[in-house]
C-alpha cells in the first residue's frame with residue numbers, strides 16, 4: 001500500500017497509543033495486560049491495512065479480543081484512529097513484520113486468524129513474502145489453538161490457487177472454498193467487507209475465499 005508520509009505521524013500515534021497491545025520488555029504480547037481476563041476468544045487480523053475489517057469484527061463480536069497487525073506505520077495509524085473514533089474496547093493493534101510473529105504472539109493463542117487481501121507478490125522470486133507462503137503457514141500453526149481456523153480471502157486468482165496448494169502442502173484441511181464469495185448466500189451472510197474488497201468488487205473482481213484448519 002503506497003501512500004504519502006503522514007504529517008505529524010508520531011504525534012498522532014501518541015494521541016491514540018492506548019490502542020496498542022501491551023508487550024513485555026522482550027517484545028512479547030501480554031494478552032492479560034492488553035485486554036484483562038474477561039475474554040475467551042482471541043482473533044488476529046494480519047495485514048489489517050486501514051482497519052475497516054478489524055473495527056467491524058470487534059464491534060460485531062464484543063466477547064472476542066481482536067489484535068490487528070500491520071507493518072506500515074502510516075497505514076496502522078489510520079486503523080488506530082478509526083478504532084479510537086469508535087472507541088472499540090476489544091480491539092488493539094501491533095506494528096511489526098509478520099516474519100516475527102511467533103517471537104511476539106503467544107503459542108496456541110488464536111481462535112481465528114484473518115488474512116484479507118494479502119499482497120499477492122506476483123513475481124516468483126518474491127513468493128516467500130506472500131502471507132500464505134509455507135514459512136508463514138508454519139508460523140500460524142504455532143499460533144492457532146486446537147480447533148482454530150484461518151480465514152483467507154483475496155481478489156487475486158493467482159494468489160488463491162497458490163494458497164490452496166500451500167495450505168495443503170503444510171497439512172491444513174481446507175474447507176468452504178469459494179471463487180465468488182459475494183454470490184454465495186451462505187458464506188457471504190457473515191462477510192465483513194474490507195477496504196480492498198469494496199474497491200475490487202466495485203471494479204467487477206470476484207472474491208475468492210477459503211477456510212483452513214489443522
Ligand SMILES: C[S@@+](CC[C@H](N)C(=O)[O-])C[C@H]1O[C@@H](n2cnc3c(N)ncnc32)[C@H](O)[C@@H]1O
Nearest residue numbers: 047048049070071097098116117119194195196
Ligand atoms: C493489500 S493490503 C490489504 C489491506 C486490508 N487487509 C484490506 O483488505 O483492505 C495488505 C496489507 O498487508 C500488510 N502486510 C503485508 N505483508 C506484511 C507483513 N509481512 N507483516 C505485516 N503486514 C504486512 C501491508 O502493509 C498492507 O497494508
